Amino acid sequence: MPRSVMVMFAASLGFFFVTATTFTSLGYVLYSMAGELGWSKAAAGLSFSLLGLACGLASPLPPMLMKVIGTRMTMFAGCLVLAAGFFIASQIEHLSLFFVATALMGIGFSLVAPSPAVYLLATWFPRTSSRMIGFYFMTGAAGGIAGPLIVGSIVGLTGDWRLHWMVMAAASLGLGAICLLCIRDAVKVESIEQVKGAGHQQDGAPAASTWTVRQALRTPSFLILAAIMSVVQLVVTTTHSTLVSHIANLGAGAAPGAIAMSLLAFAGTGAKGFTGTLSERIDPRRILVAGLSLQAAAMALLWSTGDVLVATAAAAVFGLGWGMAWLSAHILLLRYFGAAIAGDMTAMATTATTVAVLGPIGAGRLADVTGSYAQAMLVFAVLLAGATLAAIIALRAPAAPPRAIGESHDGRPALAGIVAAEALEEGELQPAE
Numbered sequence: 001m002p003r004s005v006m007v008m009f010a011a012s013l014g015f016f017f018v019t020a021t022t023f024t025s026l027g028y029v030l031y032s033m034a035g036e037l038g039w040s041k042a043a044a045g046l047s048f049s050l051l052g053l054a055c056g057l058a059s060p061l062p063p064m065l066m067k068v069i070g071t072r073m074t075m076f077a078g079c080l081v082l083a084a085g086f087f088i089a090s091q092i093e094h095l096s097l098f099f100v101a102t103a104l105m106g107i108g109f110s111l112v113a114p115s116p117a118v119y120l121l122a123t124w125f126p127r128t129s130s131r132m133i134g135f136y137f138m139t140g141a142a143g144g145i146a147g148p149l150i151v152g153s154i155v156g157l158t159g160d161w162r163l164h165w166m167v168m169a170a171a172s173l174g175l176g177a178i179c180l181l182c183i184r185d186a187v188k189v190e191s192i193e194q195v196k197g198a199g200h201q202q203d204g205a206p207a208a209s210t211w212t213v214r215q216a217l218r219t220p221s222f223l224i225l226a227a228i229m230s231v232v233q234l235v236v237t238t239t240h241s242t243l244v245s246h247i248a249n250l251g252a253g254a255a256p257g258a259i260a261m262s263l264l265a266f267a268g269t270g271a272k273g274f275t276g277t278l279s280e281r282i283d284p285r286r287i288l289v290a291g292l293s294l295q296a297a298a299m300a301l302l303w304s305t306g307d308v309l310v311a312t313a314a315a316a317v318f319g320l321g322w323g324m325a326w327l328s329a330h331i332l333l334l335r336y337f338g339a340a341i342a343g344d345m346t347a348m349a350t351t352a353t354t355v356a357v358l359g360p361i362g363a364g365r366l367a368d369v370t371g372s373y374a375q376a377m378l379v380f381a382v383l384l385a386g387a388t389l390a391a392i393i394a395l396r397a398p399a400a401p402p403r404a405i406g407e408s409h410d411g412r413p414a415l416a417g418i419v420a421a422e423a424l425e426e427g428e429l430q431p432a433e
Helices: 003-021 023-037 041-057 061-091 095-112 115-124 129-158 161-182 192-196 213-217 220-252 255-278 284-304 308-337 339-370 374-393 412-425
Strands: none
Touching: 003 023, 003 061, 003 095, 003 115, 003 129, 003 161, 023 041, 023 095, 023 129, 023 161, 023 220, 023 255, 041 095, 041 220, 041 339, 061 095, 061 115, 061 161, 061 192, 095 115, 115 129, 115 192, 129 161, 129 255, 213 339, 220 255, 220 284, 220 308, 220 339, 220 374, 255 284, 255 308, 284 308, 284 374, 308 339, 339 374
16 A cells, blocks of 8 residues: 555544544533533533643644654654543543543644644645645544444443543554554654645645735734634534533433534534535635524524424534534635635634633533523524624725735745655655654
8 A cells, every 4th residue: 555545544544533532522421421420511511621722732732743753653642642531531530530631632632633644644745735635624524423423322332431431542542553554754844834834835835925924913804704713613612512411401312412413513524525615616705604694593593492303403504504614714714815824824713712612611600500501502693693793794805915024924844845745756755754
């Protein structure tokens, strides 16, 4: 099997696995754990928030480790950290130790995906990197479909959430072995910027951009997009942590909630698949507005309905809107500010979305007070409606400024990686060990 195919397989499997075992399925396991251990909904929400916070705070680690120990060992280390988090989760009796476990899961997630893999694919497939990275993200999203069903099968059949965590710990070690066997750098990582810039070049050179990062960060267009993305991430993160419990409270148990979570992920995956193509024909801002509107309507429906089937359908509608809004927002960042700084602008917007970690805590507190997550979903419907209005009324493409003297975007480290990878593809170089 060609080395590039092995790299693609291992990287995509890693993203699939971390998506399936953390954010998209933790809400299901929390429902069982909280009931058995007597945790409040706010406490359970805090553990989910710590997962997201650790994942966000650990995001600078992969480029630094890749420079020191290489991509293969970075991803292997991530698998070991994940295994430690899962094992600790299987042994816990007290909430404080579970906080440690979820923090380790978040750190392990960042070390496995997506930053290391995006660099790998951009350098192994320099001429088709966009296509390969798109496939990679779709594979990762598919993990969100499988995750709740896997958890539901293990916990549902055995009634033992501890066994679930033990199985995930063993699977993490297996994934680590696959990374050791399959992952190789096409181009040795020489600088952190080299990793951050991967995947944003076409035909071996960065696209021209009249923007600098500093200028772009000050524009109303970026501030509005970052705020909209923060609202979307806040609602999505909280929905992942509460949907199973919310549907279970309707009187049908946790199994329909797992199905709803999988439908949400399936719809989101499909939406991300067609939104990119659709954006070539329709203004992405219109797709963003449509996606936000669907999410707001789905939250309003989840707030108002007492029927399990309607709530499940609302979850699918929410997933559809989520996929449309999330991908179109990233496309707008690219179109508004250019490919040369797309990586930096995406990183800045992602940093702003860290506010999402507050969502599960707030929703849990409301549920403790009111006995239901319905009021939190009403709040989210209002927030999404406000984001929709902001996108309609205020979001516009910025006027391109003249480049200020002395300001430039340095794409040389990433460019060097792409050029070297093209030489590798033509047989002039050997993969870096």
